[in-house]
Amino acid sequence: MNDPALLDLVLSRRSAAALVEPGPTRAELERVLLAAGAVPDHGLLRPFRFVIAEGEGRARFGDALAKTAAEHRPGMPATGLEKVRAKAFRSPTIVVLIASPKAGKIETWEQNATAACAGYAIVLAAHALGIGAVWKSVPFTKGQALTETLGLAEGEEMLGWIHLGRAAREEELPPRKPLALGEMTSVLDGDGRKPYVVG
Numbered sequence: 001m002n003d004p005a006l007l008d009l010v011l012s013r014r015s016a017a018a019l020v021e022p023g024p025t026r027a028e029l030e031r032v033l034l035a036a037g038a039v040p041d042h043g044l045l046r047p048f049r050f051v052i053a054e055g056e057g058r059a060r061f062g063d064a065l066a067k068t069a070a071e072h073r074p075g076m077p078a079t080g081l082e083k084v085r086a087k088a089f090r091s092p093t094i095v096v097l098i099a100s101p102k103a104g105k106i107e108t109w110e111q112n113a114t115a116a117c118a119g120y121a122i123v124l125a126a127h128a129l130g131i132g133a134v135w136k137s138v139p140f141t142k143g144q145a146l147t148e149t150l151g152l153a154e155g156e157e158m159l160g161w162i163h164l165g166r167a168a169r170e171e172e173l174p175p176r177k178p179l180a181l182g183e184m185t186s187v188l189d190g191d192g193r194k195p196y197v198v199g
């Protein structure tokens with residue numbers, strides 16, 4: 001395939017700050033999630049899974065986030081906990097992303113990298129369908145409440161969640177800093193590592 005417009009799609013993706021109803025339809029949601037099946041995945045282990053929270057399910061998720069924050073910070077004031085809980089209501093649909101590494105010879109870090117790619121596939125696929133998306137998380141992602149609510153098994157880990165919905169407004173996002181390729185790239189040749197000269 002040679003379709004430069006696809007690269008434009010990748011380069012034009014931005015996160016949405018405010019997301020409102022309607023959320024994606026069931027068919028749209030499934031197309032978006034199936035994009036995760038096309039990420040690089042050593043051994044095709046599919047080392048990730050999703051929990052969808054919509055409607056009242058968001059309250060359950062928000063409660064679990066707040067309880068987990070309270071587990072880690074017993075002194076957190078009620079207003080702080082409410083702020084954490086409110087994070088679950090910032091869009092009509094939430095896709096909680098869970099890294100679910102499988103036992104075997106593929107290193108866990110490789111599998112977690114695949115799971116992170118699944119998150120990117122979701123936000124990119126949403127963009128392709130004109131659905132607003134933003135990937136979010138909290139400092140405290142490990143605790144009894146989240147484990148129970150998401151059914152986390154030993155070795156599984158929440159990698160944050162992706163909000164999906166309709167972008168509430170045309171956003172004026174600040175342009176991204178261009179990648180400083182010359183600073184972050186070097187070249188290894190027969191003599192050793194040298195700076196990469198752009199262009």
Ligand SMILES: Cc1cc2nc3c(=O)[nH]c(=O)nc-3n(C[C@H](O)[C@H](O)[C@H](O)COP(=O)(O)O)c2cc1C
Nearest residue numbers: 013014015016119134135136137138159160173176
């Ligand atoms: C795992 C993960 C967690 C994130 N959590 C947050 C978050 O809690 N709050 C936030 O403002 N951005 C968070 N981000 C970054 C946003 O999703 C977004 O990428 C960033 O604001 C840059 O905007 P852009 O996607 O339009 O470039 C997170 C990104 C990742 C990959």
